[in-house]
Amino acid sequence: MSKLATIKQNWNESKWWREVFIPMAKNNMCNLFAKLYYSLNNIEFISVTDADWDNLLILDACRYDFFDEINDIEGSLTKTYSQGSNSMSFLRRNFGNDDFSDIVVVTGNPYQKKVLDDTQFHKVYHVWSSHWDKELQTVRPEAVTDVALEAAETHPNKRLLIHYMQPHFPFIGPWAQKHIGVTAGNLGAREAVIGRETDPGEKTVFRRAETGEISNEVLKRAYRENVEIAIEHASILIEKLSGKTVVTADHGEMLGERAWPFPWQEYQHPGILAKKLIEVPWLVVEGNQRKEIIKEPPRGSEAVEEAKIQDRLESLGYT
Numbered sequence: 418m419s420k421l422a423t424i425k426q427n428w429n430e431s432k433w434w435r436e437v438f439i440p441m442a443k444n445n446m447c448n449l450f451a452k453l454y455y456s457l458n459n460i461e462f463i464s465v466t467d468a469d470w471d472n473l474l475i476l477d478a479c480r481y482d483f484f485d486e487i488n489d490i491e492g493s494l495t496k497t498y499s500q501g502s503n504s505m506s507f508l509r510r511n512f513g514n515d516d517f518s519d520i521v522v523v524t525g526n527p528y529q530k531k532v533l534d535d536t537q538f539h540k541v542y543h544v545w546s547s548h549w550d551k552e553l554q555t556v557r558p559e560a561v562t563d564v565a566l567e568a569a570e571t572h573p574n575k576r577l578l579i580h581y582m583q584p585h586f587p588f589i590g591p592w593a594q595k596h597i598g599v600t601a602g603n604l605g606a607r608e609a610v611i612g613r614e615t616d617p618g619e620k621t622v623f624r625r626a627e628t629g630e631i632s633n634e635v636l637k638r639a640y641r642e643n644v645e646i647a648i649e650h651a652s653i654l655i656e657k658l659s660g661k662t663v664v665t666a667d668h669g670e671m672l673g674e675r676a677w678p679f680p681w682q683e684y685q686h687p688g689i690l691a692k693k694l695i696e697v698p699w700l701v702v703e704g705n706q707r708k709e710i711i712k713e714p715p716r717g718s719e720a721v722e723e724a725k726i727q728d729r730l731e732s733l734g735y736t
Contacts, residue, residue, distance in 0.1 A: 447679065451690035454678045455498070462500045463699070465511050471660025471708045472569075472577045476647040476698075477504065477526060478585035478686060479666035483644045484698040490652050490664065492702040499668050502694035503686045507667035508532040519712040521572045523565045524580035525556030526667075536715045539575055542568055545582075553589055553599065556582045558650035565654055574711040579654065583647040584670070586622055586685075590642030597622060597631065597639055623684040626673060633673040640672060660708040666697040 455462075465473060476484070481496045488494065501507030505528050512533055522529065522541040525548075535541045548560035558581050565579045583589065588597060620628075626636045655662050668686055676683035676691035686694050 448688075448690045451678060455690070460498055462695070463497045464500070465665065466515070466517065468663065469661065470576065470663040470701075471704070471710070472579065472655075472658050472662040474651050474654065474662060474664045475578070475580040476584060476644075476651065476664065476666045477580065477582050478668060478670045479644060479647060479698065480669040480693060481666075481696040481698050482693075483584075483641060484648070484666070484700075487641070487644050488648055488698070488700065490648065490655060490700060490702065492664075492700045494698060494700045496696055497665070497699040499666065499695045499697045502668050502690050503688050504528045504667050505532050506688065512537065518715055519576055519710050520578050521568050521575040522578045522580070523561060523568050524578075525558075525561050525582040526580050529580065538578075539713055539715050540568070540572065553587055555585075555587055555589065557589070558583050558646060562650050562654050566657060569658055573659075574709055575713075576708070576710055577658070580667075581647055581650065583650075584640060584643035586640075586643070588622065588639035588643050590639065590646055592642050593639035596635060621685070627684050637672050640670065655702055655704075659705055661704050662702045664698060664700040664702070669694045669696055 485494065485496075499507055500510040504526055508528060509532050514534070515537065517537050518539045520538050522538050523544060524541065525544045527543075527545045529541065530543060542564050544556050544561050544564050548556055548564070550557050550560075561579065561581050565577065569577060587599065588594075622631070622636065622639070625631050626633060651664050655664075670686055671683040671691060671693055673682055673684055674693060675681065676689060676693070679689060679691060683689070683691060
């Protein structure tokens, strides 16, 4: 059968499209096509490091449309387009190997350590290392807020980049915990960063939705609840920070919709430049008096060793 005949026969089968084209994403073929599409439609990708802010709050995997519907933080909200469709590509494309010694990072995302060098920044607080929640397999937003406030007090003359893990799964809200339960979270990412292999074990909530174990409606409600939680904690933090604050996301999330401009349905964020994965909020809160930002030599971090020591102590029953 010719390639054209194969396409005609299978064009409406999402599984066939995914089996054919998802492997191409590994060679950037899909994303080259997507970039051409966005270029023809005059869509520009934002560089967060070139933008004007004193505090940048990143809500991991937060879609623009859900944020726009739920947000109650006062400010100027626009839609922008992320350079990455997952955390690693977002970090790599925005920060690369450049010097950001005027920035202090507070992050719940282990990929910060995997992709970037701590010495690029004045200081990095790896909350995934110091405040890991073993039961939920993620970092609670309260922990990120607490460490961010400590960082703001310690480094008043630095830009703050604060990376919450929510609304990224696992879904930690009461409705989701009741109707879905505790599901596979971010443990794999954390263990990979500290050099340990993990058994994939339980299927992620997205895999369960993909196989029909839970409905897309349940998935969307659980995700929405996580967005609400993320916004709530961002609001609490903004009220206590000085300077100009921007709330955005590293990427969006696919919840079973068509992954436009690709002709298949998708879940989670597999690395393709689908519109729902790159459409992110950009909420500007002017705040009070701007910070006086000063660049200073980096102070580093010992996150990986700290995480390994903590795990060893737990295994010996000391914590």
